[in-house]
Amino acid sequence: MDDFTFQCATKIIFGKGTENNVGEETKRFSNKILLHYGKESIKKSGLYDRITKSLKQVGISYVELSGVVPNPRLSLVKNGIELCKENKIDFILAVGGGSVIDSAKAIAVGVYHDGDVWDFFSKGIQPKKALPIGVVLTIPAAGSEASNASVITNEEIHRKSAFLSELVRPKFAILNPELTFTLPKFQTACGIADMMAHVFERYFTNSADVDLTDKLCEASLRSIIKNARIVIANQQNYDARANIMWASTLAHNGLLGTGRIEDWASHGIEHELSAFYDIAHGAGLAVIFPAWMNYVYKHDVKRFAQFAKEVWMINESDDEKAALAAIEHTRLFFKEIGLPTTLKELHINNEKFEQMAKRCEGRGSFVKLTKEDIIKIYEIALG
């Protein structure tokens, strides 16, 4: 087991109606906040009213910034930074999924940065200060509600990049599974692929003797798979929605990576797809991960055989056969829940493979990938 430092201080408030206490939770930090969200759908659903009512009840004033889109844009982040500065905002409440939360995190560090906020994403500069953030989660997927990461798309240069900082880990995250009842099937499935991918990125490691986190990863994946099937069949099953929602947070709060080196090649490879083609991140991952697995499994057939046995319950004594069966199970599972598993289904051809691969070469630690490796993975993914 490798040495590690782990701290996730985000307060999780989980359950029915928990969004009605958002005012009380926010009050501990601020009286004047930025209310950041995506589409107007939170108004139709009544969520907006419940949240603003709770804020008003405790005397919190808010400035609104809506319009966050999937693969959240740098331009909106910059608007948010100006808005916070102009209005002397000292807290951001993100209401939405990973895109809204990531956008809030970028605003949070941009407010205290003299230069271009993109510096954090492109130059590896570490922020020194950030506005505190709170979350009301509506999409279980990205795990941003308790993570230290933010991923933003610079739409002008087709770049999707991340930065990591403990400063942006949300102070609290309100998780009400009922808020996810109305998520369309496709978006639900994308979220499932995203959270599974977060476990995969940690599970496939060269770190030896990490039995506990291996087993916790396998347990999480089995629970996600089991409850995903329930949720796709019955979108209003509260308990299945709840298990999925809590799993999405645990998949990415750092716990499952303790004691092990993580990979993150597939996320890099997918980010290029999202950046150029603006596809749903989860759909891109459902295409890329089985292709990546096919390309790298020979690096550690035993690990893939363990994945077969412990996650997919494949009873096969030949490690290579077990590994290949597990990869096929993974692909078929994504297909089963309604996700694409080839680039062709996403109307993506080989035109930009070279350009995209060049931009993410060197990614990966389970297997460090060259440009040529990545092109081959894109080719496998083509279908």
Added chain:
Amino acid sequence: MDDFTFQCATKIIFGKGTENNVGEETKRFSNKILLHYGKESIKKSGLYDRITKSLKQVGISYVELSGVVPNPRLSLVKNGIELCKENKIDFILAVGGGSVIDSAKAIAVGVYHDGDVWDFFSKGIQPKKALPIGVVLTIPAAGSEASNASVITNEEIHRKSAFLSELVRPKFAILNPELTFTLPKFQTACGIADMMAHVFERYFTNSADVDLTDKLCEASLRSIIKNARIVIANQQNYDARANIMWASTLAHNGLLGTGRIEDWASHGIEHELSAFYDIAHGAGLAVIFPAWMNYVYKHDVKRFAQFAKEVWMINESDDEKAALAAIEHTRLFFKEIGLPTTLKELHINNEKFEQMAKRCEGRGSFVKLTKEDIIKIYEIALG
């Protein structure tokens, strides 16, 4: 799944040599601390020297209070409170296992309490303020290094009681598995029983549809069992020690109880044994838990059958037979690692059953136990 709030902000610093940075970590909180520990063994091992060197390097002065014993005593807690007040201490560094940490937690709240610190344990009074605490862990067992609980023995009245408060959750916990290489086999085994018991208390629940935490509990138990066998055979196996150490923290930081009602009857029943007979807590749990399981399994045979299948890999289609086999596996496992599994082995007879049972009646939520129930459990445990 039940609603819940979960927050564990303790910073975990895990790995080889990590105790050498204790000064840096402590410095964030204080320059004048209480250094709290148990026996002089930390001086013989060199740990005391490494810690005091690290503290001195960053200019931290310390007052020492040693002498914490297993089933830590109220009298020493009171000494600690006076010492902190006299010396204007504003941080406690606990170096040891659960007893030292629990003692530190009691001192931490006692410093700000006008009355008797025992009030927190006996009257359910909630502390309003506490000194911050840091930990260098030497015994993986109690999970106190990241928990909100403290258990203290009032030796005058033979009472062992707990209080819970988020205020006493340690700010940081330094976990170096190498520090556990020299733990005697019996103490290692007691720790293993203790951490398994912390998972059992959460696993056996009436909360329905808590699939994710069920699976995380099962994964933790399987990893503890696997690595316990390695550690008992080879006490200097770093990776097995590391998996055990991290499991002991996760077993009791609250994660495995999210979304479910916990039981805690067996801990109550054992605390009476420790209070009257001053036995090792882990040894008491190894005796009590199988007896408790035998007494209550009929309340939910299916859950015990799941325990059989997922933790002990028992392939038995008859639920009752599977349940009984799992309980026997649990008992035999404790025996295998060198623990007592009957009260007779602890030289305890039925003399105080009535008195002890009266003091913990009403405990339990999986099955709420009457005095008569508890006497029957003690009788099963007698052997």
